[in-house]
Amino acid sequence: MIALRVTDLRVAYGQVVAVHDLSLTIEAGDALVLLGPNGAGKTSAVEAIVGLLPKRRGKVEFFGEDISAMNTSAIVRKGLALVPQWRELFPTFSVEETLIAATTAADKREPKSLESIYDLFPVLQARRQQLAGSLSGGEQQMLAIGRALVANPKLLLLDEPSSGLASGVMRTLIQAIKRIRQSGVAILLVEQNMEIARSVGDRCCMLAAGTLAWQGPMQEAIKHDEAARIYFGDTRA
Numbered sequence: 557m558i559a560l561r562v563t564d565l566r567v568a569y570g571q572v573v574a575v576h577d578l579s580l581t582i583e584a585g586d587a588l589v590l591l592g593p594n595g596a597g598k599t600s601a602v603e604a605i606v607g608l609l610p611k612r613r614g615k616v617e618f619f620g621e622d623i624s625a626m627n628t629s630a631i632v633r634k635g636l637a638l639v640p641q642w643r644e645l646f647p648t649f650s651v652e653e654t655l656i657a658a659t660t661a662a663d664k665r666e667p668k669s670l671e672s673i674y675d676l677f678p679v680l681q682a683r684r685q686q687l688a689g690s691l692s693g694g695e696q697q698m699l700a701i702g703r704a705l706v707a708n709p710k711l712l713l714l715d716e717p718s719s720g721l722a723s724g725v726m727r728t729l730i731q732a733i734k735r736i737r738q739s740g741v742a743i744l745l746v747e748q749n750m751e752i753a754r755s756v757g758d759r760c761c762m763l764a765a766g767t768l769a770w771q772g773p774m775q776e777a778i779k780h781d782e783a784a785r786i787y788f789g790d791t792r793a
């Protein structure tokens with residue numbers, strides 16, 4: 557079953573086209589990595605998919621249903637959750653308040669228990685009374701992921717969860733993302749970090765200047781060093 561099908565998605569800021577007619581699909585339970593250098597259009601694409609940015613054209617289907625014209629809260633209630641690149645937590649909410657507030661987004665699906673989030677990220681349990689604004693960068697990223705998971709999504713979009721984080725925290729995040737995926741949630745991971753990309757994704761799409769430059773199995777991408785070609789214009793065969 558196809559969890560997400562994006563067809564000819566175009567996103568623009570005024571005259572500047574950030575995403576040119578992007579098409580991609582994710583099977584239910586699969587993990588797809590969207591790779592590309594700074595400014596490639598990755599955030600623009602995922603924000604348009606979840607209705608945070610207007611689409612100039614194109615179609616987004618979620619488990620066969622056309623969600624192109626739906627607003628973000630309706631899309632989240634369907635089971636498609638985004639962990640935004642800049643985390644966007646309420647700094648004066650505690651960890652626990654942040655998670656409880658997110659349970660309403662589960663709508664007719666059963667919300668995930670706070671215990672299951674704390675099981676995934678034990679540090680959040682230890683910090684549950686602490687204000688989100690006073691958490692470390694890594695803890696904030698864990699809370700942002702936890703908040704999205706509470707809504708019990710069928711597909712989780714993660715926009716560069718590793719940005720600005722030390723490698724120790726990154727390993728914790730990789731393990732958590734793998735566990736989320738093993739629990740049956742499909743993943744669309746936006747990444748520039750190849751280590752994370754290869755340990756999470758089965759397939760990858762590479763965006764360059766808003767255009768889909770390559771897509772295929774992660775193993776093929778690594779074997780042919782596609783990332784080097786797309787990031788640095790390397791033309792080795």
Ligand SMILES: Nc1ncnc2c1ncn2[C@@H]1O[C@H](COP(=O)(O)OP(=O)(O)OP(=O)(O)O)[C@@H](O)[C@H]1O
Nearest residue numbers: 569572574592593594595596597598599600601641
């Ligand atoms: N609000 C905006 N107004 C105008 N142009 C924008 C806006 N947001 C993004 N852009 C432009 O759209 C293009 C794609 O940006 P986007 O943030 O989607 O890239 P990205 O692949 O997510 O980059 P990064 O890896 O740095 O997060 C860039 O050229 C950027 O300057």
Ligand SMILES: [Mg+2]
Nearest residue numbers: 598599600641
């Ligand atoms: Mg981005």
